[in-house]
Amino acid sequence: NAGVTQTPKFQVLKTGQSMTLQCAQDMNHEYMSWYRQDPGMGLRLIHYSVGAGITDQGEVPNGYNVSRSTTEDFPLRLLSAAPSQTSVYFCASSYSTSGESYNEQFFGPGTRLTVL
Amino acid sequence: LAKTTQPISMDSYEGQEVNITCSHNNIATNDYITWYQQFPSQGPRFIIQGYKTKVTNEVASLFIPADRKSSTLSLPRVSLSDTAVYYCLVGPHSGTGGFKTIFGAGTRLFVKA
Numbered sequence: 001n002a003g004v005t006q007t008p009k010f011q012v013l014k015t016g017q018s019m020t021l022q023c024a025q026d027m028n029h030e031y032m033s034w035y036r037q038d039p040g041m042g043l044r045l046i047h048y049s050v051g052a053g054i055t056d057q058g059e060v061p062n063g064y065n066v067s068r069s070t071t072e073d074f075p076l077r078l079l080s081a082a083p084s085q086t087s088v089y090f091c092a093s094s095y096s097t098s099g100e101s102y103n104e105q106f107f108g109p110g111t112r113l114t115v116l
Numbered sequence: 117l118a119k120t121t122q123p124i125s126m127d128s129y130e131g132q133e134v135n136i137t138c139s140h141n142n143i144a145t146n147d148y149i150t151w152y153q154q155f156p157s158q159g160p161r162f163i164i165q166g167y168k169t170k171v172t173n174e175v176a177s178l179f180i181p182a183d184r185k186s187s188t189l190s191l192p193r194v195s196l197s198d199t200a201v202y203y204c205l206v207g208p209h210s211g212t213g214g215f216k217t218i219f220g221a222g223t224r225l226f227v228k229a
Contacts, residue, residue, distance in 0.1 A: 035219070042221045042222055044219070067220035090159045090160075092159070108159055109159060110157070110159055
């Protein structure tokens with residue numbers, strides 16, 4: 001298993017540009033999420049999904065869109081990049097063994113985004 | 117979601133036991149306590165999870181008192197490679213309500229030779 005993969009690893013955008021950060025997992029996990037981590041800070045939840053076709057907002061959703069058409073993929077779209085979105089973005093996945101509780105999250109390697 | 121409070125940083129020496137305490141006064145009945153470790157330029161990695169009393173795995177122990185308002189991550193005999201940021205998370209495990217988790221600033225552990 002490759003686990004959670006993210007592309008690209010690095011990206012530089014100009015203000016106003018749009019782009020999609022890709023995230024894929026091959027563990028058949030129903031739960032996936034996106035976080036951003038600013039320098040010296042903890043992770044903040046952007047959006048999450050509990051299954052294909054189901055997404056919801058996290059702590060800092062403004063400026064980002066997500067969709068979940070398949071179990072494996074959970075892309076994050078930046079609609080109009082702003083310098084405040086300069087950050088490291090992590091994707092994570094998790095699974096439920098009982099249908100009621102989720103276990104630990106598995107994180108990808110991250111995408112470093114710089115918006116000029 | 118329950119807010120957590122951890123020390124900002126801790127120093128230790130190789131071979132010592134390190135205990136990092138997390139305060140979560142507003143923990144809810146269905147909340148679990150989870151600890152993650154993060155190295156620079158990497159995503160967090162799961163260490164341990166518990167609900168009450170004591171949980172132990174091959175890398176750490178988690179102590180949770182009866183009132184569950186705090187928890188302590190114990191790392192036995194740390195080495196230089198344990199230098200990292202450690203996050204305490206408290207949150208519900210709900211299949212329908214989502215799995216929102218909040219990472220605080222974490223505790224920066226620096227292990228010295």
